[in-house]
Amino acid sequence: MSDTPAHPGLQHHVPLPGRAKRAIAIHRLLVSKNIVGPDEVRETIDRARRRTPADGARVVARAWTDPAFKARLMADARPAVFELGYRLSRDAELAVVENTDRLHHLVVCTLCSCYPTSLLGQPPDWYKSFAYRQRAVVEPRAVMREFGLHLGEDVVVRVVDSTADLRYLVLPRRPNGSEGMPEAELAELVTRDSMIGVGQARNPA
Amino acid sequence: MGVDAREIQVGDVVGVRDETPAHHHRTPWFVKGKTGRIASISGPFLNPESRAHGGDGLPKRHLCSVEFKQVDIWGGRYCENDGDRLLVDIYEHWLEPG
Numbered sequence: 001m002s003d004t005p006a007h008p009g010l011q012h013h014v015p016l017p018g019r020a021k022r023a024i025a026i027h028r029l030l031v032s033k034n035i036v037g038p039d040e041v042r043e044t045i046d047r048a049r050r051r052t053p054a055d056g057a058r059v060v061a062r063a064w065t066d067p068a069f070k071a072r073l074m075a076d077a078r079p080a081v082f083e084l085g086y087r088l089s090r091d092a093e094l095a096v097v098e099n100t101d102r103l104h105h106l107v108v109c110t111l112c113s114c115y116p117t118s119l120l121g122q123p124p125d126w127y128k129s130f131a132y133r134q135r136a137v138v139e140p141r142a143v144m145r146e147f148g149l150h151l152g153e154d155v156v157v158r159v160v161d162s163t164a165d166l167r168y169l170v171l172p173r174r175p176n177g178s179e180g181m182p183e184a185e186l187a188e189l190v191t192r193d194s195m196i197g198v199g200q201a202r203n204p205a
Numbered sequence: 206m207g208v209d210a211r212e213i214q215v216g217d218v219v220g221v222r223d224e225t226p227a228h229h230h231r232t233p234w235f236v237k238g239k240t241g242r243i244a245s246i247s248g249p250f251l252n253p254e255s256r257a258h259g260g261d262g263l264p265k266r267h268l269c270s271v272e273f274k275q276v277d278i279w280g281g282r283y284c285e286n287d288g289d290r291l292l293v294d295i296y297e298h299w300l301e302p303g
Contacts, residue, residue, distance in 0.1 A: 157285070
């Protein structure tokens with residue numbers, strides 16, 4: 001199976017053929033040494049691809065409308081999201097950070113590209129870029145402005161560098177004018193970028 | 206070496222060891238030698254410094270989310286807001302009492 005074009009190493013957008021060859025060689029070794037099963041990598045990728053930012057948006061909308069759920073989510077995210085049917089990977093824990101009028105979180109992984117894939121799916125390419133990973137910690141406001149997000153001087157920016165076993169989900173600020181909206185409609189206001197922190201949730205139409 | 210996360214608590218001031226061992230480690234260079242405050246403690250988790258080299262990851266290590274002032278990390282290179290913060294997850298054995 002390692003020789004077929006469907007090899008998971010070839011599905012990554014890796015520009016260098018050399019790197020793809022290396023991925024295939026590593027995969028063969030892992031399978032031959034029984035470190036991963038023959039279909040495990042593909043199944044893991046398939047599972048990750050089934051997750052989309054709509055999953056995270058549902059969690060956010062529930063937190064906006066149910067204060068008790070929000071308290072459970074902030075205290076211990078794994079059992080809280082399981083209430084909504086989301087089973088987090090055992091590879092990492094999830095932490096939720098809340099944006100308010102006065103405090104804005106921006107998530108980055110400076111060491112690699114750690115991302116809450118269990119709730120948001122695959123990260124966007126820019127999240128994995130050297131430019132984002134380097135600049136987000138040094139000039140976060142400049143980076144956010146390039147995404148169209150202009151924060152006031154009275155807002156503290158708190159950059160979160162997920163260097164290890166925690167994955168971070170931003171709970172964006174609930175937009176003004178969304179009072180009384182049903183949960184499903186609220187979820188449509190929650191963008192992927194607002195859960196990374198480079199944007200805000202959309203204002204209601 | 207380092208601190209024992211069971212003996213520290215949220216709010217404590219801690220320093221980050223200024224070392225660069227040859228093995229895999231997950232402490233970013235820009236916080237080495239810097240001082241911050243414990244924001245939360247989680248884990249324990251298998252130690253990636255062992256797992257990255259075929260080890261069993263034991264003993265497990267607690268992970269400390271440490272909050273730094275951006276100006277303490279970058280000094281004059283940080284040109285944005287003096288109140289801005291940076292939260293970095295650092296394993297307990299990389300920390301020392303502040």
